[in-house]
Amino acid sequence: MLDKTYQPQNFEGQIYRSWEDARAFAAERGDREGARPFAIVIPPPNVTGSLHMGHALNNTLQDVLVRFERMRGRDVLWQPGTDHAGIATQMVVERQLMERQEPNRRAMGRDKFIKRIWQWKEESGNTIVGQLKRLGCSCDWSRLRFTMDEGLSRAVRKVFVDLYRAGLIYKDKRLVNWDPELLTAISDLEVEQKETKGHLWHLRYPIEGKTFNPEDPSTYIVVATTRPETMLGDTGVAVHPDDERYKHLVGKNVILPIVGRRIPIVADEYSDPEKGSGAVKITPAHDFNDFEVGKRHGLPMINVLSQDARLLLHPNPDFTQGVELTPQLHATILEMNGVFRFAARKIIVERLEHEGLLEKIEPHVHAIPHGDRSGAVIEPFLTDQWYVDAATLAKPAIDAVKRGRTTFVPKTWENTYFHWMENIQSWCISRQLWWGHQIPAWYGPDGQVFVAEDEAAANAAAKEHYGKDEKLKRDEDVLDTWFSSALWPFSTLGWPDQTPELARYYPTDVLVTGFDIIFFWVARMMMMGMHFMEEVPFRDVYIHALVRDEKGQKMSKSKGNVIDPLELIDTYGADALRFTLAAMAAQGRDIKLSGARVEGYRNFATKLWNAARFAQMNDCVPRADFDPASAHITVNRWIAGEAERTTAAVTEALEAFRFNEAAGAIYHFLWHIYCDWYLELIKPVLMGDDETARAETRAMAAFVLDRALQLLHPFMPFVTEELWAKRAPDDEKRDSLLMLSAWPTHSDLQNAQADAEIDWLIRLVTEVRSVRAEMNVPAAAKVPLVVAGANDTTKTRVAAHDETIKRLARIETIDFADAPPTGSVQMVLDEATLALPLQGVIDIGAESERLKREIDKVGSEIAQIDAKLANEKFVSRAPEHVVEEQRERKTQAQAVAAKLEQALKRLEAAL
RNA sequence: GGGCGGUUAGCUCAGUUGGUAGAGCGCCACGUUUACACCGUGGAUGUCGGCAGUUCGAGCCUGUCACCGCCCACCA
Numbered sequence: 003m004l005d006k007t008y009q010p011q012n013f014e015g016q017i018y019r020s021w022e023d024a025r026a027f028a029a030e031r032g033d034r035e036g037a038r039p040f041a042i043v044i045p046p047p048n049v050t051g052s053l054h055m056g057h058a059l060n061n062t063l064q065d066v067l068v069r070f071e072r073m074r075g076r077d078v079l080w081q082p083g084t085d086h087a088g089i090a091t092q093m094v095v096e097r098q099l100m101e102r103q104e105p106n107r108r109a110m111g112r113d114k115f116i117k118r119i120w121q122w123k124e125e126s127g128n129t130i131v132g133q134l135k136r137l138g139c140s141c142d143w144s145r146l147r148f149t150m151d152e153g154l155s156r157a158v159r160k161v162f163v164d165l166y167r168a169g170l171i172y173k174d175k176r177l178v179n180w181d182p183e184l185l186t187a188i189s190d191l192e193v194e195q196k197e198t199k200g201h202l203w204h205l206r207y208p209i210e211g212k213t214f215n216p217e218d219p220s221t222y223i224v225v226a227t228t229r230p231e232t233m234l235g236d237t238g239v240a241v242h243p244d245d246e247r248y249k250h251l252v253g254k255n256v257i258l259p260i261v262g263r264r265i266p267i268v269a270d271e272y273s274d275p276e277k278g279s280g281a282v283k284i285t286p287a288h289d290f291n292d293f294e295v296g297k298r299h300g301l302p303m304i305n306v307l308s309q310d311a312r313l314l315l316h317p318n319p320d321f322t323q324g325v326e327l328t329p330q331l332h333a334t335i336l337e338m339n340g341v342f343r344f345a346a347r348k349i350i351v352e353r354l355e356h357e358g359l360l361e362k363i364e365p366h367v368h369a370i371p372h373g374d375r376s377g378a379v380i381e382p383f384l385t386d387q388w389y390v391d392a393a394t395l396a397k398p399a400i401d402a403v404k405r406g407r408t409t410f411v412p413k414t415w416e417n418t419y420f421h422w423m424e425n426i427q428s429w430c431i432s433r434q435l436w437w438g439h440q441i442p443a444w445y446g447p448d449g450q451v452f453v454a455e456d457e458a459a460a461n462a463a464a465k466e467h468y469g470k471d472e473k474l475k476r477d478e479d480v481l482d483t484w485f486s487s488a489l490w491p492f493s494t495l496g497w498p499d500q501t502p503e504l505a506r507y508y509p510t511d512v513l514v515t516g517f518d519i520i521f522f523w524v525a526r527m528m529m530m531g532m533h534f535m536e537e538v539p540f541r542d543v544y545i546h547a548l549v550r551d552e553k554g555q556k557m558s559k560s561k562g563n564v565i566d567p568l569e570l571i572d573t574y575g576a577d578a579l580r581f582t583l584a585a586m587a588a589q590g591r592d593i594k595l596s597g598a599r600v601e602g603y604r605n606f607a608t609k610l611w612n613a614a615r616f617a618q619m620n621d622c623v624p625r626a627d628f629d630p631a632s633a634h635i636t637v638n639r640w641i642a643g644e645a646e647r648t649t650a651a652v653t654e655a656l657e658a659f660r661f662n663e664a665a666g667a668i669y670h671f672l673w674h675i676y677c678d679w680y681l682e683l684i685k686p687v688l689m690g691d692d693e694t695a696r697a698e699t700r701a702m703a704a705f706v707l708d709r710a711l712q713l714l715h716p717f718m719p720f721v722t723e724e725l726w727a728k729r730a731p732d733d734e735k736r737d738s739l740l741m742l743s744a745w746p747t748h749s750d751l752q753n754a755q756a757d758a759e760i761d762w763l764i765r766l767v768t769e770v771r772s773v774r775a776e777m778n779v780p781a782a783a784k785v786p787l788v789v790a791g792a793n794d795t796t797k798t799r800v801a802a803h804d805e806t807i808k809r810l811a812r813i814e815t816i817d818f819a820d821a822p823p824t825g826s827v828q829m830v831l832d833e834a835t836l837a838l839p840l841q842g843v844i845d846i847g848a849e850s851e852r853l854k855r856e857i858d859k860v861g862s863e864i865a866q867i868d869a870k871l872a873n874e875k876f877v878s879r880a881p882e883h884v885v886e887e888q889r890e891r892k893t894q895a896q897a898v899a900a901k902l903e904q905a906l907k908r909l910e911a912a913l
Numbered sequence: 914g915g916g917c918g919g920u921u922a923g924c925u926c927a928g929u930u931g932g933u934a935g936a937g938c939g940c941c942a943c944g945u946u947u948a949c950a951c952c953g954u955g956g957a958u959g960u961c962g963g964c965a966g967u968u969c970g971a972g973c974c975u976g977u978c979a980c981c982g983c984c985c986a987c988c989a
Contacts, residue, residue, distance in 0.1 A: 004948095006948095006949090007949090007951075008949095008951080195985095195986085202989075225989075226989055227989060228989065229989090240989095272987095272988085272989095273989085274988075274989080277988070277989055278989045279989085280989095281989090282988090282989045283989075289987080289988095289989085290987050290988095291987050291988060291989085292987095292989090293987095294987090366989095368988085368989090369986090369987095369988090371987095382987090414917070414918080415917095417916075417917075418916080418917070418984070418985085421915095421916070421917095421984095421985070422984095422985075425985085425986090517983090517984085518984095521984095521985095548983095585937085586925085586926080588926075588927065592918095592919095592982090592983090594925060594926085595925095596924090596925070596938085598924095598925090598937095598938060598939085599925075599937075599938070601938095601951075602937065602938060602951090603937095604951065605949095605951040605952090606951090607951090608949070608951045608952090609948095609949065609951080609952085611948090611949080611951095612948045612949035612951095612952085613948065613949080614948085615948050615949075616947080616948035616949080617948085618948090619947075619948065620947080620948090658929085660929085662926090662927070663927080663929095666927075666936075666937095669936090669937090670936085677948085677949085678953090681948075682946090685946085685947065688947080689947070768954095768955095771954060771955065772954090772955060772956085774954090774955085775942080775943070775954070775955040775956075776955080776956085778942095778943090780943090780944095780945085781943060781944055781945045781946095781954075781955095782944085782945045783945085784945090809946075810946085812945065812946085863933085866933085867933090870969080870970080873969060873970090874969085875968095875969040875970090876969040876970070877969080878969075879968085879969045879970090880932075880969055880970070881932085884932055884969095884970090885969095887932080887933090888932090888933090891933075
């Protein structure tokens, strides 16, 4: 026997093991030969991470799809794996070293540090896998991959070399986004612009040949800047060519304060007369725009910062070049060299002010770039880095989506994709980190680069180049983590080897991911897939929203509003969490998660559990030889039709990625149709002594429950599997797994007559209950029912459902009559009038009021329809069936109104 | 500065070709029943953000405004 209550903790782990023991997750299982493949690659979580709500949503949706398709007979591969997550993982381990007061990574050395990370990965690397299992994910764990596995690393090297040879990867010295805390370059995408309150400093730059006089504006030009400290690296001042205020100064020089460098005033359209003073200082080595202006005018690039964002003036050939090293400047260098950038700002502003060179300071709000990992203010920094020519790779990837080879769901994300891809910049892929794929490039003594898949090949190339053996030095940088992620859909399938898996499962069917990594990941997989496989990596991209807290706030550790999915699983079970996430995953909306909602769906699981108990107690055992189409009893024919409609609804919704609708359909069916009505309606049959009827009903109850378990299984795999196994009354376990059962397909179980009859029955019961409650008839009281004016159909139906009506509506006796007895409570049901003869029990006045309200309600409905029908345009222009429908409604409403009027008259006659 | 999304019952949200406004939770009342109080039965609640337009008919289509949120963008 099933336990009295649903306790997921008691069986979830065990059920998961039974799936694993049966190798039920494995792709290409023996019995699936010839089946159409269905493949999903998991968005690889950070190998050392742990499950958060985003993972829970993302993987629930994938598991729903995967289980659905597996039951539909597809040969399913859900390819799992984890990501080495370069910066994130390196940071975690560095922090660990700090906490344990061990030597930092530099003191430790590269080899030892990397070994340390691998060790950490071995220790914590399977946490997330275990957590995904708790969630119920049916990944093919035997194929678990890691982005730094040998196979995937080989794919990375090959891609790098191939793209390099094709000219699509190159090395360049230009400004990058430099993180002075992490001491690495990062890509544009890893930079977050944050609105910040700052200042605009207006500085006076003395014009060469004039004696600077703060009182005389003709002796200087004012430039406005948000970053005064970078003025040490200024190599020009730009004004707009059409700006009358400055035209006469173009071609002249200014003497850069503090430094004494002579720098030109140039005319450039970049300068905006509306902004600041209209003249802008140009610091090509420390600003992306200035870099471009500098290139246009041949201005030198003078870097004045070190990697960790201190002033770097000495020794710095760039800085000292072309500057007269006066004693003052020498003193300045001694004073400021090595000072951090923001402290330097203060010093410089003070000095300028002291010399009368500071015109004014204005408050100013502007966007300041921050590193998304470190939070540090990003410094545009002049370095050598490796780049991918993303613009070229983007073209086929754009085209593939335009041509519908890959479809985004919801489609609106395609705009986002196009917009970004069409304006894509080259992708900086080198990182000055240690954890990751080291760049397969080696340098000769003269700096000549040899890009090759391994050291031997590089040496060979070098030998050919130099004519002799030379000692090469490998590039120390590693690749952006997303570089290896971009290859995920084919690298996990064995590429560059032409494996059977690659042939069978690429392109994959659907990618499920959050909108926040469309650029980081989806776009790049598209580019790499198109380039290396000449085919899209996936047919559909299902983009889901963010999970927020119940107030709509983004969950974050600092806000302390993080809901831990594992805690919810502990409290309510994995099924409840999964169902919640799926039910709330309406397209294009964020999910605001609340514990109450999860609790509600836990209750749903309990409801199902108890329905199964009821079935078990009544010997409702599935029978292999049972044909639902053969059912005779009306209520059985009806529930079969309902089940079939629900099957269609769930199937269609899942096919269209409408998870919330699918979940809603099965929820409604199970609770409000199967439990609320069907199980109640069959109780008289199960209690009765008609053996044939009981047998059919038991079989149908079991059959429909089985179908419901199947439809619900993708959402709630644990409880459904448990009930599937344990429903036999003698606790004999079914040996087949629900997860491997065949998804219900439509058959011809619809029966309009049964539907109409049960609909009538439900309306009757509901109507009587409603009126009883309204008239304060005690719930325990059984009352007589008189059916007046019934036609033959109704009479037959009443007779057929006599027991049920008595039971569900708390009726003592049912009689037919031509007219309702005087002083009874009356209801209109189709052509008949139902009467509860309660004269003396109920308050006639109250009943009269109730009837009047009913009459008003119907009356206003009629008035509404009349207004429509009176509108000649409506009658002439609306489609015939719509007009007809309104006429029909009016006729019915009028009939009801007439009967209610009669009822009221009879009641008043009784007074 | 561009772009996207949102605004529907107290709360969280559905509403797929325009044709009688829905669900869950919460709330109120009552608790008879061969599963279930993690339950049952009944009930209340909406000028579908504002305005204008298209249409016989608009929560849904168009325009516009307001507020909220997100994304992209190098602007001193």
